[in-house]
Amino acid sequence: MTATVLILYYSRHGGVAALADKIAIGVQHGAAEAKIRCIPPLDSRHSSRHPLVTEAELVNCDGLAFGSPVRFGNMVADAKAFWDSTTSLWLRGDLIDKPAGVFTSSGSMHGGNEATLLTMSLPLLHHGMLLCGIPYSEPELHQTQSGGTPYGPTHVSGHHADSKLSVAEQRLAIAFGKRLAGLSTQLKQHRG
Incomplete structure (x- = not known):
């Protein structure tokens, strides 16, 4: 009963894509797909x-990591347009009680x-998703001189x-990624 974590992102210059790759490693370390x-x-x-991404992949995921570059303190228009198109999923409650988290990159x-x-x-x-961040039990969160927040992974690319x-x-x-995988697996087993 392996959980599937969808790592859904938009990236313009590669920073968000690089974070997605590392999150995927963490998900796999957490014994999820x-x-x-x-x-x-x-x-x-x-x-x-x-x-x-397909609608079926979003509906059928057990957990979600969502990434976008920073645009004036908000997600890019492409990501906003994507979520604006998910009304039918919202009406059906397809994502309720699934763990999710966010990640980003700025200059x-x-x-x-x-x-x-x-x-x-x-x-x-x-x-109706259940938000997951990074707890301060992660030592790098106390020491980072670049990206990284309790709200989710970040990257600072410079100009x-x-x-x-x-x-x-x-x-x-x-x-x-590992934390999101663990939560996704636990909730999937509970829903069983």
Whole structure:
């Protein structure tokens, strides 16, 4: 009875995609299946190395990690448009009581990471999902000089759109994935 955690993201310069990859490692360490998918872009010229998400994958996941770059303290328009299109899932209650968390990447330390994570959480709460962050029992959360928050994994790329994660950012993303996998598995077994 393996749980499936959907890692759903949009990435422009690679920082969010790099976090998604590390979260997937954590999910696998947590003995769950990681399924990485992308949000459909509004600009058809934008491409990704992961397949686009289907409605069935979203409905059938046992847990969700949702990622977007920072845009003025909010998720990108592509991610907002995606959630705006999920009214039928909301009406049916397809995502109620599934664990979920958020992750993001910005160009600077004060670029709006925490505000973005909070605004990204709102559609998940409306869908009845159970939010999961990173507890302060993770030592890197006390020591990070770049990304990482209790609200979820973050990456600070600098103004050069660097997708290379710091060691602390990597460890926090893996810990987040492992925690999300554990919660998804426990709740799936409980629903049994």
